[in-house]
Amino acid sequence: MNEIVWQLDNLWLGIGVTVAVFFLYYAVAFYSRSSTENTADLYVAGRSIGPVMNSLAAAATWMSVATFLGVVGLIQQLHMPFVYMWIQLILSVPLLVLFYGAMLWRLGMFTSVSFVRVRYGQPAAYLAAVWMLLIMLMYMIGQFVGVAKVFEVLLGLPYMPSLIISALVITGYITIGGMKGATYNDAIQMVVMLLALLVPLAAILKALGATAYAFPPLGYGNMTDVMLAEFPDFFSLKYDPRFYLALFVALTLGVLGLPQLAQRVLTSASLKAARRVVPWFCLWVGLAFSATYAMGFAGVYHFATLGQELPPDAADKTTLLLNLAYNPEWVSAFVIAGVLAAGVSTIAGLMIGVATIIAHDILGMLKPQLDDRKRLRWGYIGLAGTGIVSLLISLNPPAFLIVSIFWAFGLCASAITPMLVLGAWSTRINQVGAFTGSIGAGLVYIVVSPYVFSGVAVGAGISAKLGFAAALITVPLGFILTVAVSIGYEKIAGPGYRDVIARAHELVEGMHGWRQISGLRYAGSTWLWILCALWVPVLVWGLAPW
Template sequence: MGEEAWQLSNPMLGIGAIVATFILFYVVGYISNRKSSSVTDLYVAGSSIGPLTNGLAMASTYMSLATFLGITALILQLQVPFIMLWIQLILSIPLITIIYGTSLRRMGAFSPTHFIRERYGLSASIIAALFMILVSLMYALGQMIGIALAFETVLGIPYMTGLIVGGLVIVGYVTLGGMAGASNNAAIQMVIIALMFIVPLGAIMKAMGGSGWFFPPLLYSDMVPAMLEAMPNFFDYQFSPKWYVSLIGLTIGSLGLPHLAMRIYTASSLKSARTAMVWFAFIIGLVFSATYAMGFVGVYATETQGVAISAADADKLTLILNLVYNPEWVTALVIAGAISAGLSTLSGNLLAIGALLSQDIVSVLKPDLKVRTRVKLGYAAIFTGGIISILLAINPPAFLVVSILWAFGLAGVTNAPLIIVGVWWKEANKFGAIAASVIGGALYIVVSPFVFPSIVLTGHSVTDGMGLSGAMLAIPVSFILLIVVSYLTNRMPKLSAMLTAKEDHALIERIHGWKDVHPGRYNSTIGAAITVVFFTVIAVWAVMPWNM
């Protein structure tokens, strides 16, 4: 089949599946959010979401359309060992819950930026909010690209038309539904994602002659000998140890993603949030494993079955495999599943943008705004964020997942250090926080290949393009700046007089559940010194040649 054939011959199948899912999502969103009358209702669903729904929603929000399209493209083109990457990413919600989620929830926070405002002051929180809006836009960009590709496959329409039509429909859906609608829909979407990804993958494996088709995430072993004969190094860990260490930056980045942390705050209780974490880890591990299997099957098809997929079509791998090996009605359902994945993540991203802009910037600068005005402002911010993400997707990167991984890195540089250190070390202050965000964020942007293409850290296209090399340098620098600048300024009388150390210490004790304030808690100078030395070693290693 040629490149021009990668679309449904009967578009009505795809249109029918998409319309049916959209009607379902709009109805659920409207019913869920019709009673929203406050910002708490809009952004955290009144903290009323149960553990199973929240766990499914967490997984759906995190998984994104890249699960269907972007990651499989990189496996096809680069044979990158994404099993390692998935292990890093699955840690996200458990670590958020353990490291700071339950602590911040005791504050009644809408977002991590709320904690940053209470911990470091207004200036630091506005800087963090601006960076997090950029992170959310870059994350949303990847979803918009994938949705445009899905509409292109369904209707055979140009990418730009699919982007505008699909993007506007989805932005309207998210704006209408709020967090209650997004949570309930995301749980439904997670079920659709799992079924429409794993079941068709099993049918593809069966058509190829694989005997493990009944459990695609793991049982493709009988296909391995033919794969190794065609591509002996597919399973080799062919990159340097430095490459795998750099993946840890994605885990740190995930700790700073606002749309993930917001899921902790929607839980009905701390116990519910912890139970949701278990559901999250289970379902996301199942589908992530299937994603790697889909990438394996895609390479298997191109190397042993004669299926030709051009580099321009790599993002469509999942859809192409279904077009080749399954009936068209199955492909239509897979497309509906892919769009569901994009919807769930876009919902989280746009709601985070709305909360950041309306609650963490405008409402803080203008605290006398009426509640109704704040809610309206939130809806306007959600809609505006969606329109901006559509505009950014007009000239997309080569692979849709690139913008998502880059967003992880920026969150790890500008947001995660402030939260992690701020929750667990009393000496952290606003001077260190501002230095870490501004200098670390600027460094990450400068060494990436997207803003200044002539200035890159290593010159290696894979690590630079995925944001790995930049994150491996900038994240340690951010931690070092936060700790060192805070430690020094705390001991400068003129600057220390501008700080609220007593209130900060009481805040830390309170969010950890203590009723008294003890000077020795969360105040280790030795621990801070060890952290600085550790990250200094990593930063020095990051600027050395990668030797891939």
């Protein structure tokens, strides 16, 4: 291949496939519209989704345009050891179900903000809502821009029309279908993604000489000797060890607080179904993420064996380039459908998460007297408004918002995860400690990010640029502040605090399924101090010069 080509010769083929899949998404949305009769249907699909369907939807929500394009591009450029990162991310939903997801399902919650309101009161809930809206808005705008870039770069359409058309089309079908439509569509999109990744990748690996191409995620095994001869450090852990620890602290713990994934658990038909989501989720995400790494490996191998150099600004087009080089053009058109499915499914989860927080949580606190029919109407308005606001910001997006998805995970791990996890497992955590820990860790995270004050950052190189390394400081700070201030406040609280403790016992023991409230379960402080002590070395190590 003498010329690097990443656009389809027959653009109508790509457009045709794109129109066909969106027609399918709209058909599913209209079918689901008839079963959306109340806010529970709109936000959590009436708690009617089985484990396999929900696992596919959760996995699709977790995918993004970066799965196909950005991550493969980083492997191409930097030889990043992304298999390690994917292991951390696969842990997210299992830990979410274990730490608080099943408990929130038992309480009948729609979002984690609802839990914060019931557990800590409205001030903490407003704070959590602000943090979550900021995090999800940053995340969603990047997805809108990514989908528009797919139309612009791969199909040859101008960016502005691509953004407007894609945003309006996506907002339309999500608003029509609600959570039930989004869940069914997300499940379809995950199947499309897996097929668009695995089947074309098998053909690519076979053409490159892989003997185990029949199982693409690990099909490159016999090619590693050639790769190591060309790039001896390809599989090496190239960065400071704190880089990899920060990935776990920021990404895995950050995902625990993301409402769009928590809502996937809350749509389950039963607690048993919620728990059964976990192994299926790990299977789908494991296949997709390991295939992404194999695609990145194939791209590096392809250029190494050809002696050809890929321009840096074309690295994120490696997936389509390989398909155009080794597969028929109609296969590349289907891969484009997979890329779009990855972006659209993520946007769907984020939009419903934002709309639920605005129309259910915030509006519910401001106007608690609204009946369910009016709440449902505001839910649809919230969905449509979320898409329109995201579109307007995406027309001229701040550069920070496009590159800050990793940063957003770290903010969530710092400001949201401690109050959720500790509040679900300890009655000693109170609203003062939760509020202080959240706002303290969140603000410090923002201050030490590389985007607010020039020259202020944690880490070095790419870890500093992405911003998530700050989580090594702020996540320990969030847990320690929440525990210390909560227990300290007990010492100075007045007699009325006994009622607060009684309500905490009733809520926490009830959400764990205990029918008789003892007042002793989850009331110990020893494990809280041990947890804080375990975070201290992480905090000290994060503060040390990199």
